[in-house]
Amino acid sequence: MKKLIVYQIDSFTKEKFKGNPAGVVVNADGLKDSEMQQIARELNNSETAFLFSPDGDDCDGVIRYFTPSIEVPICGHATIAAMYAKALEDNLDSCVLRMKTQIGILPFEIIKKNGDYQVLMTQGRFELSPTFDDDTEKRMVAALGLDYDDIDTRCPIQIASTGHSKVMIGIKSREKLNTLSPKYTDLAELSTEINCNGYFVFTFDSDDNDVLTYGRMFAPVIGINEDPVTGNANGPLGGYLIRNNIVTYQNNKFEFNGRQGEKIGRLGTINVKVTIENDKPSLIQIKGDAVVIFRTEIEI
Numbered sequence: 001m002k003k004l005i006v007y008q009i010d011s012f013t014k015e016k017f018k019g020n021p022a023g024v025v026v027n028a029d030g031l032k033d034s035e036m037q038q039i040a041r042e043l044n045n046s047e048t049a050f051l052f053s054p055d056g057d058d059c060d061g062v063i064r065y066f067t068p069s070i071e072v073p074i075c076g077h078a079t080i081a082a083m084y085a086k087a088l089e090d091n092l093d094s095c096v097l098r099m100k101t102q103i104g105i106l107p108f109e110i111i112k113k114n115g116d117y118q119v120l121m122t123q124g125r126f127e128l129s130p131t132f133d134d135d136t137e138k139r140m141v142a143a144l145g146l147d148y149d150d151i152d153t154r155c156p157i158q159i160a161s162t163g164h165s166k167v168m169i170g171i172k173s174r175e176k177l178n179t180l181s182p183k184y185t186d187l188a189e190l191s192t193e194i195n196c197n198g199y200f201v202f203t204f205d206s207d208d209n210d211v212l213t214y215g216r217m218f219a220p221v222i223g224i225n226e227d228p229v230t231g232n233a234n235g236p237l238g239g240y241l242i243r244n245n246i247v248t249y250q251n252n253k254f255e256f257n258g259r260q261g262e263k264i265g266r267l268g269t270i271n272v273k274v275t276i277e278n279d280k281p282s283l284i285q286i287k288g289d290a291v292v293i294f295r296t297e298i299e300i
Helices: 033-043 076-090 134-143 174-179 184-194 231-243
Strands: 003-011 020-025 048-052 061-066 095-101 104-113 116-122 158-161 166-171 198-203 213-219 224-227 253-260 268-277 280-288 290-299
Touching: 003 033, 003 076, 020 033, 020 076, 033 048, 033 061, 048 076, 061 076, 076 095, 076 104, 076 116, 076 231, 076 280, 076 290, 116 290, 134 166, 134 184, 158 231, 166 231, 174 198, 174 213, 184 213, 198 231, 213 231, 231 253, 231 268, 231 280
Parallel strands: 020 048, 061 095, 166 198, 213 253
Antiparallel strands: 003 020, 003 290, 048 061, 095 104, 104 116, 116 280, 158 166, 198 213, 213 224, 253 268, 268 280
């Protein structure tokens, strides 16, 4: 029998039962893929992270991510949760851990402050795809429950990625954002055609000077109809806004707060930092809080 230490952590919030919940297994050495999939299905969060010992001298550990149905290459909120759990479990001071993921070795910074922790995650290389053909775009807009009048004309509909791609759809109204009722089957079918599993609908319609955007993210093709607060959407959004000249910046830095989860009662906030070289994003990082819901042990 192996005794596993398992955390349930809400990311991008300090308020329990808000933000985005993730499972974390902090001592996953020896687990089979099938066992990780079973654990992720049992915990039934959008993602569960599994932490392993380093497999070489080039990293401080290995991290893998499973939804209840499949393994995914990277996950923002589960990374925040995993590093927070590791910091608590190992009583870490401020440090940077180089963790091996399916998209490469990434530096994750643990920031200790006032006896608690924040996590700064460096994401993968930013990529932006061309716009869609008219037919695909029309089907996508309809599947999301939108009309073209709802679309923010400054915002082309494109796939953006820092390792786990999302379609960016900018709209005018936060009220419209919170009344969306997508056709999940249609979105899932489109995902297989465009090779992208998530749709991030966002708006600049904010009544808070500290919050630039509000968003919602739908990924039904991987079993997540709606994700509460998505690091792999808000991070790429920062790069998308720069590449499309939608925002201004100074000293080759752009920083903003994105808020998500309002409609489903799991409000959370992500801080996004973009470093820019030659008018293009060269580095994207997300920072967030976290809070423990429970720590337990299971034997398998």
